[in-house]
Amino acid sequence: MKNETFTTVAVFQYSSEAQIIKGRLEADGIEVFLTDNLTIDTDPLVSRAIGGVKLKVLSYQATEAKQILNAIKPYSIDDESETIHCPNCKSMHIELFSTIKDAKSLFSFIYGVLFSSLPFHTKHRYRCEMCDTEFDLKMKRISPTLRIER
Numbered sequence: 001m002k003n004e005t006f007t008t009v010a011v012f013q014y015s016s017e018a019q020i021i022k023g024r025l026e027a028d029g030i031e032v033f034l035t036d037n038l039t040i041d042t043d044p045l046v047s048r049a050i051g052g053v054k055l056k057v058l059s060y061q062a063t064e065a066k067q068i069l070n071a072i073k074p075y076s077i078d079d080e081s082e083t084i085h086c087p088n089c090k091s092m093h094i095e096l097f098s099t100i101k102d103a104k105s106l107f108s109f110i111y112g113v114l115f116s117s118l119p120f121h122t123k124h125r126y127r128c129e130m131c132d133t134e135f136d137l138k139m140k141r142i143s144p145t146l147r148i149e150r
Helices: 015-027 037-042 044-050 059-071 103-114
Strands: 006-012 032-035 053-058 094-099 123-128
Touching: 006 015, 006 059, 015 032, 015 037, 015 053, 015 059, 037 044, 053 059
Parallel strands: none
Antiparallel strands: 006 053, 032 053, 094 123
């Protein structure tokens, strides 16, 4: 009998990113289970606080799933499909995140709390996973970020 426990193989900030990868893994016959996706769909601002959407696979399929995930470009790219590098340490381990550090985002957050609605304005920035440097890029399209559990 095979081991029927699940192992986390990747974590995502948004459930839409996890759903895309889930479909890719299921197409290869890997059984996938997502956790915390409904909580984050309800309130996307809690994603970082609860550790993101966890993509889990059956433990005996974890190695195969990680091989597939490693074949997918795991970090953010710019409009020319070039990997984004940290301006501080030059690392390629960059993630996209939402923040409420400006006045418009803060007002939107407070409005959302008071009237039980989702925020209609958030600011997106990049963060280096190696040195925690936060920075902006002026671009029109941003690819999903993926962090593979090792």
